[in-house]
Amino acid sequence: MRIKVCLIILGVIGLIVSISNAIIDNAVEATLSTSYAKVSMTGEVPNACVPILVWTKDGTAFCIASDASGTGEKCIPADTAYGNDCVKIDSDGGILWVKADSGTPTLYIDIGRK
Numbered sequence: 001m002r003i004k005v006c007l008i009i010l011g012v013i014g015l016i017v018s019i020s021n022a023i024i025d026n027a028v029e030a031t032l033s034t035s036y037a038k039v040s041m042t043g044e045v046p047n048a049c050v051p052i053l054v055w056t057k058d059g060t061a062f063c064i065a066s067d068a069s070g071t072g073e074k075c076i077p078a079d080t081a082y083g084n085d086c087v088k089i090d091s092d093g094g095i096l097w098v099k100a101d102s103g104t105p106t107l108y109i110d111i112g113r114k
Helices: 002-024
Strands: 026-031 037-040 049-056 062-065 074-076 082-088 094-100 106-111
Touching (some): 026 037, 049 094
Antiparallel strands (some): 026 106, 037 094, 062 074, 062 094
16 A cells, blocks of 8 residues: 555656656747847746756857846857856746847757756
């Protein structure tokens, strides 16, 4: 009897963990320019802070900010990724504002994994 109860509890815990991972594990791709643009995710928006990892496909340097005018600007050097363990995604799916240092590189944001 105890073994059955333990297995059921472990199964429920595993199901909850897999469902919550499916909700927050998302990848976003965007083409950048040298002006700030809001990068957003589609689908269900997590109602909690989530980890993100951000990088450009070709290693181009980029800057992130909290709005279109560059408030709180943080520039990430070439060939470097940016990670943050706790980002609150806007209710409309907005993750952050980003611009390229030069050109129009492809930006990747991995949401939910470190």
